[in-house]
Amino acid sequence: MMIICASRRTDIPAFFPTWFMNRIEAGYCTVVNPFNSKQISYVSLLPGDVDVIVFWTKNAAPIFKSLQKLDSRGYRYYFQYTVNDYPVSFEPNLPVLPQRIEDFKQLSAKLEYEKVIWRYDPIIISNLTPYEYHLSKFAKIAEELRGFTKRVVISIVDEYRKATYNFRKLQKQGICLGTNYTLPEFGEMIKKMVAIACNNDMEIFSCAERIDLKGFNVLPNKCVDDKYIKKVFNLDIEKQKDKYQRPECGCIKSKDIGFYDTCLHGCCYCYAGSYFAGSNNHKKHKPESPSLLGYYDVNL
Structure with missing residues (x-):
């Protein structure tokens, strides 16, 4: 038995729902080592071998029609669902916010609110998105999602290697990113976000933070x-x-069945790849393949 991640590396519900359901039908998939294509892992997706499936997404709508089939076969699953409200320069290829909020609500109604976790992450402080910006956007989304989730997860932006290039491009456009997340103003923002979450009947948590937020009642x-x-x-x-x-x-x-550099959202802060790489790699994607990229199988 194992937990399947679908996926930290790419948005499978948004871009690869057909492939995923094909693999559910087949009962397995393969995961290729990106540094050695001869190293191929077999991953059983049979219901009896899967404890839980964890989905990460910013757009779950494409997989909605497949959820009933997952339910009928006895799969257990939940969603980590990111809903931010950033400028297009930060998140260029997402559906408009009202549609994403409506999709979140629909998913929560299809499942149970405990199985859909809202992620407001990462928090990027900049001249376009100062503290007041986040408080306003966070409050608006929290009010919309009240009753549709019980948990919200926040994180502070990290300068991953793959994101650094995007940040430099933004700086050339006059978008200045903050780097000091220990200032009193930041702490005050977190305190107010905790209050907003509480007022909307949500617990608030942090994700993989180097900065200790427990003093603000934000647990890891x-x-x-x-x-x-x-x-x-x-x-x-x-x-x-x-x-x-x-x-x-x-x-x-857990076992991640995704592949880096395959997402088409193109978010500036992403650690998992760029839109350019994702667009190119989509040419290698075959919905009928055991592997998400190319066609890699194993001899059983």
Whole structure:
């Protein structure tokens, strides 16, 4: 038995729902080592071999029609669903905010509110998105999602290697990014966000943060969370930490079936790739393939 991540590396619900459901039908998929294409992992997707599927997405609508089939086959799953309200220069290829909020609500109605977690992340302080900007946007979205989720997860932007180039481009356009997230003003913003979450009947958590936010009543979150899985699905999961994640990450062990550099959202802060790489790699995607990119199978 294992937990399947679908996926930290790309948005499978948004861009690869057909491939994913084809793999559910086949009962397995393959995951290729990006540094050695001869190293191919077989991953069973049979219901009896999968504890839980964790979806990460910013646009779940394309996979809505497949959820009933997952339910009928007995799969357990939940969604980490990012809803921000950034300028187009930060998130250029997302549906408009009202549509994303409506999709979130529809998903929550199809499932249960506990199975859809709102992510407001990452928090980027800039001259376009100062503290007041985040408080206004966070409050607006929280009010919209009240009753449709019980948990919100926040994080502070990190300058990942793949995002640094995008940040430099933004700076050339006159968009200045903040770098000091220990200022009193930042702490005041977090305190107010905690109050907003509480007023909308939501618990608030942080994700893989180097900065300790516990003093603001923001506890560390696990995206792949044994306690959460026990609470929602009444399932006891092995509590072994995922050694392939950052030290700050508390997630337990899981298997990611995604592939980097395949997302088409093109968000400036993304650690998993660029729009240019994603667009090029989509040419290598075959919905009928065992692997998300190319056609890699294993001899059983």
